[in-house]
Amino acid sequence: MPQTAGSRGLRAAAVATFAALATVPVPTGPSHAADPIRIGSVVSATGPASFLGDPEQKTLKLYVDQLNKKGGVLGRPIELVLYDDGGDANKARTFATRLIEDDKVVAMVGGTTTGTTMAMIPVFEDAKVPFISLAGAIEIVEPVRAYVFKTPHTDKTACQKIFEDMKARGLTKIGMISGTDGFGKSMRAQCLKVVGDYGITVAIDESYGPTDADMTPQLNKIKNTAGVQAVLNPGFGQGPAIVTRNYAQLGIGLPLYQSHGVASKSFVDLAGPAAEGVRLPAPALLIADKLADTDPQKAVVTEYKKSYETATGQPVSTFGGYGFDGIQILVKAIEQAKSTDSQKIRDAIEATKGYVGATGLYTMSPTDHLGLGTESFRMLEIRGGDWVPQEKK
Amino acid sequence: MAGLVPAIHVLFGDEVEHVDARHKAGHDDVRVCGAGCKVMAEFLQLVFSGLTVGAVYALVALGFTLVYNASDVINFAQGDFVMIGGMGTVFLMAAGVALPFAVLIAVVAAVLVGLLLHRLAIEPARGASPVALIMITIGASIFIKGVAQIVFDKQFHSLPAFSGTDPIAIGGATILPQSFWVIGGMLALVFGLWLFLERTLIGKAVLATAANRLAARLVGINVTVVLALAFGLSAAIGAVGGVLVTPITLTRYDVGTLFALKGFAAAMVGGMGNPIGAVVGGLLIGLMEAFGAGYLSSTYKDAVAFVAILVVLLVMPQGLFGRRSVERV
Numbered sequence: 001m002p003q004t005a006g007s008r009g010l011r012a013a014a015v016a017t018f019a020a021l022a023t024v025p026v027p028t029g030p031s032h033a034a035d036p037i038r039i040g041s042v043v044s045a046t047g048p049a050s051f052l053g054d055p056e057q058k059t060l061k062l063y064v065d066q067l068n069k070k071g072g073v074l075g076r077p078i079e080l081v082l083y084d085d086g087g088d089a090n091k092a093r094t095f096a097t098r099l100i101e102d103d104k105v106v107a108m109v110g111g112t113t114t115g116t117t118m119a120m121i122p123v124f125e126d127a128k129v130p131f132i133s134l135a136g137a138i139e140i141v142e143p144v145r146a147y148v149f150k151t152p153h154t155d156k157t158a159c160q161k162i163f164e165d166m167k168a169r170g171l172t173k174i175g176m177i178s179g180t181d182g183f184g185k186s187m188r189a190q191c192l193k194v195v196g197d198y199g200i201t202v203a204i205d206e207s208y209g210p211t212d213a214d215m216t217p218q219l220n221k222i223k224n225t226a227g228v229q230a231v232l233n234p235g236f237g238q239g240p241a242i243v244t245r246n247y248a249q250l251g252i253g254l255p256l257y258q259s260h261g262v263a264s265k266s267f268v269d270l271a272g273p274a275a276e277g278v279r280l281p282a283p284a285l286l287i288a289d290k291l292a293d294t295d296p297q298k299a300v301v302t303e304y305k306k307s308y309e310t311a312t313g314q315p316v317s318t319f320g321g322y323g324f325d326g327i328q329i330l331v332k333a334i335e336q337a338k339s340t341d342s343q344k345i346r347d348a349i350e351a352t353k354g355y356v357g358a359t360g361l362y363t364m365s366p367t368d369h370l371g372l373g374t375e376s377f378r379m380l381e382i383r384g385g386d387w388v389p390q391e392k393k
Numbered sequence: 394m395a396g397l398v399p400a401i402h403v404l405f406g407d408e409v410e411h412v413d414a415r416h417k418a419g420h421d422d423v424r425v426c427g428a429g430c431k432v433m434a435e436f437l438q439l440v441f442s443g444l445t446v447g448a449v450y451a452l453v454a455l456g457f458t459l460v461y462n463a464s465d466v467i468n469f470a471q472g473d474f475v476m477i478g479g480m481g482t483v484f485l486m487a488a489g490v491a492l493p494f495a496v497l498i499a500v501v502a503a504v505l506v507g508l509l510l511h512r513l514a515i516e517p518a519r520g521a522s523p524v525a526l527i528m529i530t531i532g533a534s535i536f537i538k539g540v541a542q543i544v545f546d547k548q549f550h551s552l553p554a555f556s557g558t559d560p561i562a563i564g565g566a567t568i569l570p571q572s573f574w575v576i577g578g579m580l581a582l583v584f585g586l587w588l589f590l591e592r593t594l595i596g597k598a599v600l601a602t603a604a605n606r607l608a609a610r611l612v613g614i615n616v617t618v619v620l621a622l623a624f625g626l627s628a629a630i631g632a633v634g635g636v637l638v639t640p641i642t643l644t645r646y647d648v649g650t651l652f653a654l655k656g657f658a659a660a661m662v663g664g665m666g667n668p669i670g671a672v673v674g675g676l677l678i679g680l681m682e683a684f685g686a687g688y689l690s691s692t693y694k695d696a697v698a699f700v701a702i703l704v705v706l707l708v709m710p711q712g713l714f715g716r717r718s719v720e721r722v
Contacts, residue, residue, distance in 0.1 A: 213642030
């Protein structure tokens, strides 16, 4: 390491050390005589997005191990080259370049956040190597880029699911109260884009700051808006829990819809009794034990939940599910293509049809590089502090 | 086909509940009540909302005031005492400690942190300029948040409300029982502080130090002890505020930042250094935020506090109740 004086040099040294530490490739599986197929991954296993990246990393390692134990793909073992970007888009891009130039991977599953994914896209597009992202934003696949796919459902799908449910209940005039955090903003925009398709009008559109502790003023406005039949709250973190509590305090009494952003047990705990009757769209993984036996996703979701929880000792999360679907889609595509040629793998991913994953049922096409429909969400209602599915499949 | 029947049933059930809920929510009353009454109810709702949040801002502002008076330092770790009070109680209760003891231990812990902050960070830098000391408190705040992430966790937590969660209806608006705890607790603390400052010798020593540090030292007041006391007291006030408000607003390791900013705004509006100003400023900021969100647009809610600072600084730089910063000779 060059000895440079000053804080600039120190910083550079620190970054270099970090990079050196983080870049030790994780060798997975026994090395056979056959050449391993190299699959790359850059996830945010540490840093602010670690709650997303950590389960993704664990899932990827777990399933690559499993595949290798079963004899790998096309008779060749898989080698997972995994880097941790710590949530930093600059690092992600550096690692992406390394995956292409040094590691010569055939494809990549990773990109925990929208920020890191967007930073890496140009690298993979230029190299013509398929990239399955695990990040949320719709901008990743809209407009469609030839080599970029993603597995997590988007806010738009969640909006559509909610509006479908409202329409079925005959609710046509709604109020919205959205968080001004990234998630809330993005979902609000997506919802407003598709709300017209369902014949629903937004009579009042309120917002709150991500750290606000009291939303009664905004909710009171919604309460006093004539004709509102239901309220939708796109948001993330503690905001929706406070909205739910304030909503009960004001005795608004109209159906309240929350987003998939708070589809977790902690939301139910935080909102307490006020959460009774709240509806929200959630992935099947959340209610694995409550799925009907006839549900197509039942087997996949139950198996993934069991494997993950046995292997890591931690409760399963939907984020790990994105990683699961990413690696499964890729492996299936390699098998389908009967080749490790990146171009052929890309074509096979695009031709994914009816793949039953942990997140939903994927059918991709040249115009849809996500391939999830609203059926990937389940409409849940909170009853007695637990989820109750609102539809039979 | 079998799947269809329950679906219709569920829908029907919802419909009934929906109508029921609107009845319960008093929508019929509203119709009887008429337009003027409805406006009144909305106004009251905003007042309740503003007073509850404002009471916590007031407590934080009071903490700012205490430390500022004793040392000319604006302690930006003030908001973190609110967090320690709330988070400490949450985790002690999770460990099986009864609420009153959990509160007591959490407040004592916050006081200890306050004393340590003074002893380890402020005292060694004695003689540094107030600006340097303020920077030290910002550093301390970041440090406390970092430690809290490890000692506690990064999740949001809540406490059960002290006396139920059934909203109380007053004049068409509703208020949570916990809001009375917050507002009452704030008033009790202010009164207690007033008694302490006016009626005890050591309280008078604090006032004397605030008035003139050199003179206080000359008459034999141990200024270092007074300063430590101010830090301990402000920590206790913040922590109690945190305990009271957590059942309503939830808490996390980093909620302190927001409370510090709003509390600072409150102290500025009220006049930095004036306890009455701190309370009035806190309630005022809370009310302005509620009215801003309720009558104007929620987009500008957070801006309200900062616009208030700007206006106050431009129009009356000493704040509503502040001392004029003119040196009497």
